[in-house]
Amino acid sequence: MTVKISHSPEIQNFFKEASGFNNDTGNTRLKTIVNRLLLDSVKIIEDLEITQDEFWKAVDYINRLGGRNEAGLLVAGLGLEHFLDLLEDAKDEQAGLSGGTPRTIEGPLYVAGAPIAEGEARMDDGSEDGVATVMFLQGRVTGPDGKPLAGATVDVWHANTQGNYSYFDQGQSDYNLRRRIITDAEGRYRARSIVPSGYGCSPDGPTQEVLDQLGRHGQRPAHIHFFISAPGHRHLTTQINLSGDKYLWDDFAYATRDGLIGDIYFNDDPEAARDRGVEGRFAEVAFDFQLQQAPAPQAEQRSQRPRALQEA
Numbered sequence: 001m002t003v004k005i006s007h008s009p010e011i012q013n014f015f016k017e018a019s020g021f022n023n024d025t026g027n028t029r030l031k032t033i034v035n036r037l038l039l040d041s042v043k044i045i046e047d048l049e050i051t052q053d054e055f056w057k058a059v060d061y062i063n064r065l066g067g068r069n070e071a072g073l074l075v076a077g078l079g080l081e082h083f084l085d086l087l088e089d090a091k092d093e094q095a096g097l098s099g100g101t102p103r104t105i106e107g108p109l110y111v112a113g114a115p116i117a118e119g120e121a122r123m124d125d126g127s128e129d130g131v132a133t134v135m136f137l138q139g140r141v142t143g144p145d146g147k148p149l150a151g152a153t154v155d156v157w158h159a160n161t162q163g164n165y166s167y168f169d170q171g172q173s174d175y176n177l178r179r180r181i182i183t184d185a186e187g188r189y190r191a192r193s194i195v196p197s198g199y200g201c202s203p204d205g206p207t208q209e210v211l212d213q214l215g216r217h218g219q220r221p222a223h224i225h226f227f228i229s230a231p232g233h234r235h236l237t238t239q240i241n242l243s244g245d246k247y248l249w250d251d252f253a254y255a256t257r258d259g260l261i262g263d264i265y266f267n268d269d270p271e272a273a274r275d276r277g278v279e280g281r282f283a284e285v286a287f288d289f290q291l292q293q294a295p296a297p298q299a300e301q302r303s304q305r306p307r308a309l310q311e312a
Contacts, residue, residue: 002049003052006042042078072108073207082086082107082254083166100292102259106237107225109165114155115177116143121179123193127172132161132194133266134282140187141228141289148187149291152230153181156191158223179212195264198222198247211252218252221245222263226289231249233291240287262287 005198006040007013008046020026044050065071075081085103092098115121141152157178159165166172177196183191201208201218208218214250228236239255240262241248265284267273273282 003045004046006046007040011042011231012039012079015042024083033122047068050300056069061206061209063130068202068205069245070205070207073201073205073218074210076105076107076253076255077201077207077211077216081107081253091100095295097292097295098209099290101228101236101238101289102257103236104238105253105255106257107239107253110225110227111167111175112155113297114157114175114180116180116182118182118244119184119188121181121192123158123177123179123191124160125173125174126175126234127171128161128194134276134278135193135195135264136190136225136276136282137193137286137287138188138190139287139289141183141189141230141234141291142187143230144293146290148183149230150183150184151235152183152187152228153290154183154189154289155227155229157225157291158196159199161197163196163197163220196222196224196242198245201252207296216252217250219247219248220251221256223255224285227290228291234294236289236291238292242285269296289308 008201014037015035016022018038019033021035026086037170045055065074071282082105090304137156141149141154143149157165158171160169162169162179164172166174166176166178177193179191181191183189198219198221200220201211208210211218223239226236228238240260241251241256242262242264244264248261248306262285266281267284268281273279
């Protein structure tokens with residue numbers, strides 16, 4: 001027989017006290033959130049008859065998850081970050097907002113303060129020359145009317161050929177494969193980089209541990225992240241997954257969305273390579289972005305999630 005006590009006044013008052021409602025200091029919003037988390041947690045414990053052993057295994061898991069800095073991976077892998085996108089889509093629909101490039105998850109690997117370039121940038125540091133395939137990335141940023149947005153900021157970052165990101169991979173130089181490109185008078189941005197690789201969760205990490213228990217893989221297709229911003233327009237957080245990848249529509253982080261497939265073309269023509277100033281095979285990716293007008297009184301909006309590194 002299941003015993004339930006969470007509904008009792010004694011338990012309700014106990015968790016109000018634990019949430020700080022019995023004092024006049026602290027953050028009221030946080031108190032409300034903590035109280036809800038506590039009450040929902042004890043209901044789960046009761047409803048699913050969580051054992052003491054299961055409870056302490058969960059506490060140990062949280063410790064290990066934080067120790068490996070994988071909380072951002074887990075919330076993506078369990079679909080919570082994708083849910084935030086779906087919720088924002090629903091809010092836009094309710095407000096009558098439509099159009100523009102679709103949003104999708106930011107992921108946990110953004111680093112603020114990447115070098116700024118006007119119109120065009122080289123993103124890689126040359127450390128994978130001869131190993132990586134050179135990639136030329138370009139596109140245009142427009143407003144909802146299709147007119148080009150000069151001076152828009154294209155903040156772009158992606159992994160190397162091993163699926164690793166600078167700052168999180170100590171073997172890479174600072175800001176390798178990370179740049180902020182300011183669009184030219186025609187709203188265009190251009191970058192020379194390398195073709196990124198997809199990646200998988202660490203096989204011995206806590207995220208893959210949960211995915212294994214769920215019978216799921218932890219693989220991502222090759223992809224490129226973007227923040228796109230311009231004065232008077234809504235900040236766009238998105239990414240493009242590259243066509244042809246095995247995991248294109250089987251992304252463990254649920255980031256692939258219609259309208260966010262970056263078609264990648266490989267060129268083996270030596271003459272074309274010479275014209276591009278490279279040797280051997282190279283790749284081309286073109287992707288345009290359309291921003292929505294910012295609802296008054298807001299100007300450009302950015303995610304408020306704490307960054308791995310903040311600009312000085």
